[in-house]
Amino acid sequence: MAFAPSPIPSRTQFVLEAIKHGILTGGLSPGQALVETELAARFGVSKTPVREALKTLAGTGLVVMSQFKGVTVRTVDAGMAHEVYEVRLLLEPEALRRSLARHASLDAARDALLRADEAVDQAERSLANREFHRELYLSCGNPLLTRMLDEVRDQAALVSTVAWAADPSWDREADEHREILRLALAGDAAGAALALHDHIASFVRRAFPEGDQI
Known part of the structure; x- marks a missing residue:
């Protein structure tokens, strides 16, 4: 029990x-x-x-x-950032693919994207961005997969916070979020998963080149 x-x-x-x-x-x-x-x-x-x-x-x-x-x-360096984002790269696109295969509603993801666009400060934007990503995988149908991604959410947010302090690249990431959502709404699961993978990979490569520390 x-x-x-x-x-x-x-x-x-x-x-x-x-x-x-x-x-x-x-x-x-x-x-x-x-x-x-x-x-x-x-x-x-x-x-x-x-x-x-x-x-x-x-x-x-x-x-x-x-x-x-x-x-x-916790101190954020390239090693820590790449460890966390490697987990996301392995799991998050597949979880999105599964959510779309189950015809999950994307209304909450759309709402989170709008909140991020209208955010008045970094805290509000960060929370909205986290919710956008979570809503993409929340309905994947595998509770263990969801929990594994939830467990790295805070560390991923810490990586983003430190990276944004050096390079506030919110507009670029917002455009990438919109493209991911567009593909998902169009029913292109493979395209949306690939766009999500590229979004996660490009962020950590750009913000934390291997061997550097912020």
Whole structure:
């Protein structure tokens, strides 16, 4: 018999989302120390929800816990970026292909694309972009495949955040998103999957040439 995971307490969830927002918008920089007492004071909570939030974020790959350095925001380099994006390249186009084979609705993906176009700041744009990609694979029909892609979403968003700080290439990526959606709506599963593969591959090649670090 399978048991559902226990829900995260509300204070822990609040702290978790606040720290994640800071990381994914660049407010908390890669390598920056995350001190429990300072975060607890900032959010008006005890250290317990902060500690639990940091453990969860370590599990998603956004922070690193070290016996000597404490907790820090994960540093993004070419090796890390290529590892994360290799997983996306292997899985995401196939998941999109399967979603289209199941005649999945693309309304939510279209809505996310519109929100990204109308975003007033980087945080809003980043969230909309993440939702656009997720809506492409969400209906693939394989829960394990969906979970595997969900598990790298935060790390992929961190890679994008760091890359955009050096080169804000949102307009180019928005055009590529529109082309992926156009092909998908036209029923061209192979074309949409190829466009998605090229979109993911070109971004990481452009932003993180092998051997470089941002």
